[in-house]
Structures are given as structure tokens and as C-alpha cells.
Amino acid sequence: DAKTTQPPSMDCAEGRAANLPCNHSTISGNEYVYWYRQIHSQGPQYIIHGLKNNETNEMASLIITEDRKSSTLILPHATLRDTAVYYCIVRRSGSSNTGKLIFGQGTTLQVKP
Amino acid sequence: EAGVAQSPRYKIIEKRQSVAFWCNPISGHATLYWYQQILGQGPKLLIQFQNNGVVDDSQLPKDRFSAERLKGVDSTLKIQPAKLEDSAVYLCASSPTGADSGNTIYFGEGSWLTVV
Numbered sequence: 001d002a003k004t005t006q007p008p009s010m011d012c013a014e015g016r017a018a019n020l021p022c023n024h025s026t027i028s029g030n031e032y033v034y035w036y037r038q039i040h041s042q043g044p045q046y047i048i049h050g051l052k053n054n055e056t057n058e059m060a061s062l063i064i065t066e067d068r069k070s071s072t073l074i075l076p077h078a079t080l081r082d083t084a085v086y087y088c089i090v091r092r093s094g095s096s097n098t099g100k101l102i103f104g105q106g107t108t109l110q111v112k113p
Numbered sequence: 114e115a116g117v118a119q120s121p122r123y124k125i126i127e128k129r130q131s132v133a134f135w136c137n138p139i140s141g142h143a144t145l146y147w148y149q150q151i152l153g154q155g156p157k158l159l160i161q162f163q164n165n166g167v168v169d170d171s172q173l174p175k176d177r178f179s180a181e182r183l184k185g186v187d188s189t190l191k192i193q194p195a196k197l198e199d200s201a202v203y204l205c206a207s208s209p210t211g212a213d214s215g216n217t218i219y220f221g222e223g224s225w226l227t228v229v
Contacts, residue, residue, distance in 0.1 A: 043117075043204050043220035044156065087155060099208070100146065100169060101218055103155030 004088045006107045012082075014113050018075040022088030025069045032091045033064060034101065035073045037084040044087065044103075047073065078111045085109075115139065117221035119205050125227045131193035134224045138186070138207030144168075146218065147180055147190050148204040156204055162188060163210075195228045202226070 005023040012018040024033065034049040048055055048062045050071075055062045061074040075082055087106040091099065118137040126132050138145050143164050148156035159178065161169040165185040173180070177196070182188040192199055202223040208216045 043206075043222050046217050046219060049217070099144070099210070099216070099218075100158050100161055101156075102158070105155055 004090055004104055006086075006088050006104065008105065009108045009110070011110050011112055012075075012078045014080060014111055015077055018078040018082065018109060018111070020073040020075075020086050020088075020107055020109065021070065022072070023070045024088070024090050027068050027090055028092070030092065033062065033068075033071050034089045034091050035060070035062065036087045036089065036101075036103075037082075038087070038106070039081075039084040047086075049091075078109075080111050080113065083109060083111045117205055117207055117219055119203075119221040119224050121224060122222065123225045123227075125229060126195055128197055128228050129194040131191065132195060132226060133192075134190045134203050134205075134226075136188045136190070136205030136221060138188070138205070139219055141209065142207035142219075143185070143210055144208045144218075145182055145188050146206040146208075147188070148206065148220075150202040150204055150223070152201070159190070192226075195226075197228050200226055200228045 032049050032051050035047040036044040038044045048057055048060050050062045050064055064071045085106040085108050087103050089101050120135050124132055145162045147159045149159050150156040159173045160180045162182040165182050178192055180190045202225050204220055204223045206218050206220040208218040210216055
């Protein structure tokens, strides 16, 4: 599975957009980019995923570069409740794969008032 | 829709004792995962079930950890005997199927284990 690189920590002002980068330069054509977050003392929470196109849902937007080697998760109006560890994960598809998620260290996002 | 249910939420045991964790996945989800998360680290997959069969248990310490999903629904993860380094959060997750990367995996709140 492709590895991902994320900054260990980031700060964001409340009400502003939070842009979390992720590098996945060895991603393959059949691999999805997934984002999860983990708020203290809770299980990981699914945010969004994409393959090639940009995606948006009620929580966030996912921007994937044309070469698919990097992506950015955008929280449009960060609140204090968005303070969490954010994981960018590349997930392989195909019959030889179990579809599991392999977590790295993630980015700790601190939203400040 | 009910989420992934886990119990107990917290457990403290002495080393060399045994402990069991229970997981009830989202209704209809064929794939079930158990992850271990040590403080300060990302979750690590221990075992994956597809219905009642094991798909991947390569990271499960089989000398002390065991897991089963007898009827393809609920699952139990057991540790016997526990070591100090087993102190962690044990996360259960489920998804409709495993091999299709388009399917989302949903996690429970976790069971916190402290071994003293």
C-alpha cells in the first residue's frame, strides 16, 4: 500500500478554513485516498474519500491533484470541535487486497479561538 | 442507523490475567476489523473477518490473542495472558465488504484496556 506523508501538527483560527495537506507520491491507479479524524477518546470518524475527482460532502472537501500524488482536505469553517488528529490513508482495491486501512501518525489539528 | 457497538468501554486488569472484548457491527456489514491503538500512535490492524472467515490475521500475536466471529455477526477478541504492553484501545470496525475500496469502514468508540 502507498505510504502517505502528513505534517505532524497544524493550527487554525476558529471560523477560518483549515487546509490539511497529504503527500502520496507512490499512489497507484486503483488506490483511493481516504480521510478519517479521531477526536480525543473516540474512535476514528470517516470524513471523505476520493479516487481522481475532487469530492465534497457536508463535512469537508477533498482536492486531489491531477497527478494524484498529493491531496488536501479542506474544512471550510473550522470550529473548536474540529480539533482532532486527521489521518490521510491510501487504500488499495482489488482481489489481492483485504480492503484494510493502514494508519500513519496523522496531523494533529488545533483549532484556536 | 445504529453504529458499531463495543463493550466494555473500560477495563483494568493485572498482568497475566485474561480479558475479552465484544463487538457488534453495523447491521448487514459482512466485514469486521479489530484494531489496536497504543497511546500516541495510529490504529494497527490485528485481524479482519469476512463473514465468519478470517481474511487477514498477520499482525495478531497468536500466542496470546484470539478472535472469533462464529455466526458472522458479533465478534469477540480475547487476550490471555495479558502483558503490560497490551495496554491500548481496542477498536472494532465494520464495512459492507472489504475488498472494494469504495466502501466506507465505520469504527466503534473503542475498549480501553489498562494492564497493571
